[in-house]
Amino acid sequence: xxxxxxxxxxxxxxxxxxxxxxxxxxxxxxxxxxxxSLNLKQRKQREEKRRMMMKLDTSGLESFSAAxxxxxxxxxxxxxxxxxFDLPAGCxxxxxxxxxxxxxxxxxxxTTTLAFIFNQGVIVAADSRASMGGYISSQSVKKxxxxxxxxxxxxxxxxxxxxxxxxxxxxxxxxxxxxxxxRISVTGASKLLANILYSYRGMGLSIGTMIAGWDEKGPGxxxxxxxxxxxxxxxxxxxxxxxxxxxxxxxGYRPDMTVEEAHELARRxxxxxxxxxxxxGGVVSVYHVGPNGWKKLSGDDVSELHYxxxxxxxxxxxxxxxxxxxx
Amino acid sequence: MALRGDWxxxxxxxxxxxxxxxxxxxxxxxxxxxxxYNILTRDHSKICSLADKVVLASSGFQGDIRALHKNLxxxxxxxxxxxxxxxxxxxxxxxxxxxxxxKRFFPYYAFNVLGGxxxxxxxxxxxxxxxxxxxxxxYSAQGSGSSLIMPVLDNQLKSPSPLLLPARxxxxxxxxxxxxxxxxxxxxxxxxxxxxxGDKLEIVVINASGIKREYLELRKD
Numbered sequence: 001x002x003x004x005x006x007x008x009x010x011x012x013x014x015x016x017x018x019x020x021x022x023x024x025x026x027x028x029x030x031x032x033x034x035x036x037s038l039n040l041k042q043r044k045q046r047e048e049k050r051r052m053m054m055k056l057d058t059s060g061l062e063s064f065s066a067a068x069x070x071x072x073x074x075x076x077x078x079x080x081x082x083x084x085f086d087l088p089a090g091c092x093x094x095x096x097x098x099x100x101x102x103x104x105x106x107x108x109x110x111t112t113t114l115a116f117i118f119n120q121g122v123i124v125a126a127d128s129r130a131s132m133g134g135y136i137s138s139q140s141v142k143k144x145x146x147x148x149x150x151x152x153x154x155x156x157x158x159x160x161x162x163x164x165x166x167x168x169x170x171x172x173x174x175x176x177x178x179x180x181x182x183r184i185s186v187t188g189a190s191k192l193l194a195n196i197l198y199s200y201r202g203m204g205l206s207i208g209t210m211i212a213g214w215d216e217k218g219p220g221x222x223x224x225x226x227x228x229x230x231x232x233x234x235x236x237x238x239x240x241x242x243x244x245x246x247x248x249x250x251x252g253y254r255p256d257m258t259v260e261e262a263h264e265l266a267r268r269x270x271x272x273x274x275x276x277x278x279x280x281g282g283v284v285s286v287y288h289v290g291p292n293g294w295k296k297l298s299g300d301d302v303s304e305l306h307y308x309x310x311x312x313x314x315x316x317x318x319x320x321x322x323x324x325x326x327x
Numbered sequence: 328m329a330l331r332g333d334w335x336x337x338x339x340x341x342x343x344x345x346x347x348x349x350x351x352x353x354x355x356x357x358x359x360x361x362x363x364y365n366i367l368t369r370d371h372s373k374i375c376s377l378a379d380k381v382v383l384a385s386s387g388f389q390g391d392i393r394a395l396h397k398n399l400x401x402x403x404x405x406x407x408x409x410x411x412x413x414x415x416x417x418x419x420x421x422x423x424x425x426x427x428x429x430k431r432f433f434p435y436y437a438f439n440v441l442g443g444x445x446x447x448x449x450x451x452x453x454x455x456x457x458x459x460x461x462x463x464x465x466y467s468a469q470g471s472g473s474s475l476i477m478p479v480l481d482n483q484l485k486s487p488s489p490l491l492l493p494a495r496x497x498x499x500x501x502x503x504x505x506x507x508x509x510x511x512x513x514x515x516x517x518x519x520x521x522x523x524x525g526d527k528l529e530i531v532v533i534n535a536s537g538i539k540r541e542y543l544e545l546r547k548d
Contacts, residue, residue, distance in 0.1 A: 128490055130460075135474055138454075138462060140488040159460030164428045203432060283490040299492035 056084070110279025112241030112270055113143055113154040114249060115210045115221055117234045120259050122212040122219045122289040124152050125266035127241070127274050127302070128282035130159055139282040148173055150293040151189060151213035156238045157206035157226065165207060169193050186213040186220030190230060198228035208238040214289050241273030241280040248272050259288055263297050271309070274302045336388050336436045337362060340523025341373055342472035343384035344510055345442035346484065347450030347465050351503045351534040354442035355510045356384045356470075357518070357545060359526040369526035369547065376538060377403055378413045381443035382531050383423070386470030387457070388436035395435050398426060416443035420453040420461060427459030434458050438469035443533055450533075465500070472517035472524040479513050503532065511543055518545045 113126040126143035129136060143155040145166045153169065155162035172192050176184040184192075190211040197207060207226040214220070223231045223238065235253065237245040248269040257265070266286050274280040284305065286297045343356040356373040359366060374384045375396040383399065385392045402422060406414050414422070420441055427435055434457045441453040454467035466484045468476040487495035501509065507530060518525040528543040 128488070132456070137456070138464075140464070140490055141462060142490065158458070160424075160428055160431070160456060160458040163424070163460050164431075205431075283488045285490050285492075296492055299488070299490040301488065301491065 110277075111143060111156045111239035112237065112245050112273035112277060112280040113156050113210065113239055114235075114237035114242070114245050114266060114269055115154065115212045116236070116249065116253065116262075116266070117219045117221050118253075118255050118257050118262050120257075120262070120288075120290065121214060122152075122221055123262045123266045123286065124154060124210070124212050124289065124294075125270050125284060125286040126154055127270055127280040127284060129274075129280055131279050136281075141282070142285075144285055144287055145170075146294065147189070147211075147213075148183075150183065150215070150289065151186065151211065152287055152289060152294050153212075154210045154238065156208040161205045161207045161226070162209060165193065165196065166209070168196070183215065185215040185217065186211055186222060187215075187217075187232075189213070190220075190222035190224050194224045194228065194230035197224065197226050200226070201228045210236050210238060212289055214291055214293070219289065237269070237273075239273075239280065241270075241277035244273040244276050245269040259297075263288065267298065267300065267305070268309075271302055271305045275306070337390070338387065338436070338471075339367075339389045340471045341386040342468065342470035342476065342514070342517055342521065342524045343373060343386050343438070343440045344468045344476060344480075344513065345384065345440040345452040345454075345466065346480070346501075346506045346510065347442065347452040348500050348503060348506055349450065350444075350448055351506070351532060352382075352442040352444060352450035352452065353503070353506045353510055353530065353532050354382045354384050354440065355514065355528060355530040356386065357472075357514060357524045357526060357528055359523065360389060361523050364522075366526075372529055374529055374531055375400070376531070377419060378416075378443070379537070380533060381414065381416050381419045381441065382533055382538065383419075383439060383441050384469075385437045385439045387438050391435040392437045395426065395437050395439075399423060402426070415446050416441065416451050416453070417445055417463075419443070420451075420463070423453070423455065424459040424461045427455065427457070431458055438473075440467050440469050442531075444535070448535060468513075470524075472514075472521040475517045475520055476513050479516065480509075483509060503534065507532065507541070514543075514545060 110131050111127060111129065115122060115124040124144055128139060128141050128143060130138040130141045141159065145153045145155060145162070147153050147166060147170045151173070153166045155166070169189060169192060173184045173189055176188070193209070193211065197205065205226040209224050211222045211224060212220070221233060221236065223229070223233060223236045235249060237249060249265065252265045252268070263286055267284050270284045274284070281302055283299050283301055285299045287294050288297050340361040341357050341359060343354070345352065345354045354374060358370055358372060360368045360371040371389070373386055373392070374382060376382050377399055383396065385395065399419070399422065403414050403419070423439065423441060436457060438457060439455040441455070443451060445451040452464055452467055453461050454464050454469065455461045465486055466480045468480060484501070510530060511528065514524070514528045525545045526547055528545050530541045530543065532539045532541070
């Protein structure tokens with residue numbers, strides 16, 4: 001695996017903005033896909049094979065009606081005839097299908113990030129592990145990116161994709177400020193990013209990010225991904241550890257929490273995700289975005305948190321071991 | 328040896344390591360060039376001196392690595408003409424990341440470690456993946472022997488994560504001679520268990536007085 005991936009499996013997405021043309025990588029057909037080139041005869045043979053495999057052989061399913069006498073068989077044929085159907089267009093070759101499916105899911109976004117809005121602003125939290133297949137390539141990755149002093153972005157999916165496009169977004173936000181003499185809104189920033197990712201849709205970018213910030217309308221939170229999706233919401237968790245984080249987060253969430261309670265909830269949620277998900281770990285970072293911008297609340301090593309939440313109980317000793325008396 | 332029509336890469340093997348110290352940086356790489364089970368040469372340098380305080384070591388596909396080094400050296404020259412000074416290590420770090428990401432859809436098959444001194448004279452090491460994701464770290468290993476070497480470096484050099492808050496002091500780092508000895512030990516061990524690592528070790532040390540080069544013979548089998 002060439003690419004470093006975040007839990008989100010860190011990390012896969014041109015409008016006609018001339019600036020992005022200048023900054024963006026050249027869009028060429030992805031050459032790294034392996035494909036086998038065949039001559040005409042082999043291609044024809046493959047086509048025939050594919051056509052033959054389109055219909056399933058269901059003769060094995062007809063044993064029921066075959067055992068029944070022919071008088072009944074006619075009537076029952078209609079009732080009990082095994083259904084026949086064409087295979088879906090995409091999977092003519094069942095043997096290859098599983099491999100192809102695994103390929104598409106390969107960059108499982110291995111990470112855990114979460115963000116939620118409450119009465120006092122937005123809390124953003126993430127782990128810090130980056131994995132390359134089964135190898136942990138780093139335990140100290142910054143997955144919460146500071147786009148500007150009042151806006152944060154989280155990283156999940158391809159690490160390079162997230163880093164590059166968040167930096168690009170920061171540049172665009174700054175240019176917007178200079179051009180319009182006012183800060184860009186969270187809505188605007190997330191839309192800028194979503195449009196860029198949509199234009200690279202299908203080319204293999206892997207990004208699952210949340211844009212969190214405080215603008216004139218108050219706290220804002222958007223989820224943006226490399227499929228081109230953009231969702232406004234109050235609570236999001238992204239990555240392979242997100243089911244675990246959602247469990248803790250949804251259970252403990254109240255809109256009227258204090259900042260301290262929200263902080264502890266977020267930290268706990270990420271901790272539990274790192275506990276159960278192998279692709280998440282390292283250090284839990286928690287940020288709070290308030291009306292005056294973001295502030296980093298804490299960075300805690302996950303293994304230390306474990307012993308803080310679940311201190312080691314001294315086990316009661318049943319039989320004391322005594323040294324054998326010298327012979 | 329391309330068995331398929333459009334597989335355009337080749338892995339020439341090799342390992343690169345870099346360690347950052349208080350006022351020095353050690354960058355080391357072996358000098359073996361292989362293709363499959365064949366050794367093409369025992370004397371190929373993977374290290375490129377980009378600026379007087381910046382050194383880049385890369386392993387992977389040597390064709391892409393040559394092109395990448397040439398590209399960066401040319402960009403550095405342009406920078407010098409425009410700004411009348413050498414590029415700093417963090418600046419080169421960002422440049423390398425962007426250069427790699429510009430070829431996001433046809434990547435450079437190069438695993439890089441960039442080492443040097445930052446603007447304050449402290450050692451700095453940046454580690455990359457093939458498409459440009461990067462991070463400033465205290466030490467790093469990339470290449471075929473990296474999974475053999477990183478655990479040893481973690482054991483000897485690991486310091487509290489920079490993400491911790493309240494921030495914790497990093498463990499007292501090694502002196503320059505201790506770091507060079509560690510690098511030699513670590514490569515000797517990697518050579519034992521990785522077929523693509525061996526022959527000779529090239530060690531480059533960057534400190535306030537400049538760049539120093541040293542060689543160590545490794546196992547040739």
